[in-house]
Structures are given as C-alpha cells and as structure tokens.
Amino acid sequence: GQQLNQSPQSMFIQEGEDVSMNCTSSSIFNTWLWYKQEPGEGPVLLIALYKAGELTSNGRLTAQFGITRKDSFLNISASIPSDVGIYFCAGQAQGGSEKLVFGKGTKLTVNP
C-alpha cells in the first residue's frame, strides 16, 4: 500500500531556530497536508497543498508540494515554545479515494 516516509523522527531545537521536516513516497499523491498534534488532542490542519510545485505559507510555516508529486517539506521559522508537538504529513493518493495516508510524525521539542 501507499506509505509516507517522514523524517526526522524527532527534533530537539533551541527557541528561535528554524526547523525543516519532509515526507517522501514511492507513490504519486494528489494532495499533501501538514497537521500538528498535541498530546490527547486531534490533529490540527496547518497547510494544504494541491498542485505540484506549490509553495504555501501560513505565518511562520512554509510548505511545498514537490514537483514529482512524491514529496513535500514543512519549514518552521523562528521557533517558539508553543511549536512543540508532533507534526504529521498526510497525503491523498491518486485513484479517487479521499482517505488520507499519514507519515509516522516528527516530534518537535523546543527548548526556551
């Protein structure tokens, strides 16, 4: 089945640093999304990407849909303590299904 390989698995950074994480797949995806999840809560949609090559920002977050449609990255600039959480990439594959396939997540820790 479709799998998303997300890296890194975890990151420990200092407040103010920039962060980058990415997802790759052997399959083509029509849509890429990035979610943030905090303990005991549901994933919160951060950014949705619909076109190959698309670069979209949401405040300090920037995400890109890879040209090959098989990858995406998320950057967080000038991290702050409230950025702590698990970031998931998710994709909607070709073929008409609306289900999302998730990456394994990147756990972000920000030291003040």
Place this chain on the structure above:
Amino acid sequence: AAGVIQSPRHLIKEKRETATLKCYPIPRHDTVYWYQQGPGQDPQFLISFYEKMQSDKGSIPDRFSAQQFSDYHSELNMSSLELGDSALYFCASSLGRTAEAFFGQGTRLTVV
C-alpha cells in the same frame, strides 16, 4: 468557528462489551472519516462516508460498523471489544470528497 464534535471524550469498557462513538461534523460538511490512532502511532484510516453512503473502507475490523445519518452525523459501533482496540478514535469531516479534513478532539477508548 464550529469544529468537529466527538462524544464521549473518554470511554472505558470491558472486554467483549460494545461501544458507540458519535461524531458531529462541521456544519455543511458532507463527508465524514473515522481514524484509529494507537499510542505513539500515526492515525490509521478506518472508514469514510460521503452523502450518507459509505465511500471508502480501510483497516476496519468486521466487529466494527459505522453509518452516517440524514443529519450527517456519524456513529462508529464497536462490538466484542478486545484489549487491542484501546486507542484514540478520531472523526474528521470535509466539504465534498476533498483531502482538507478537519479532525475532532477524539474519543479515548480504554478496554480493560
């Protein structure tokens, strides 16, 4: 803004019992998804409904069933519960069969 509402937030059941989880989508959203998330895992797709019809099915056990009602709310029925069913269960909704799914806060099911 209104979000996806799930109830109950927490549920404790014994083995072999049944459980019913409820989901109220964002107003005007016509597509509902159910996901299961084990500890430290990514969300796994169970089943989805579009306009009250089942539209896709993932790794949902035969002991589970779900439906979407005329008011678009959905219920996930789980029977013959097993210890391994303990997990967070998320409902998500979207407008149409798009990937831009918004998640509820989840139901934490504990089977003892």
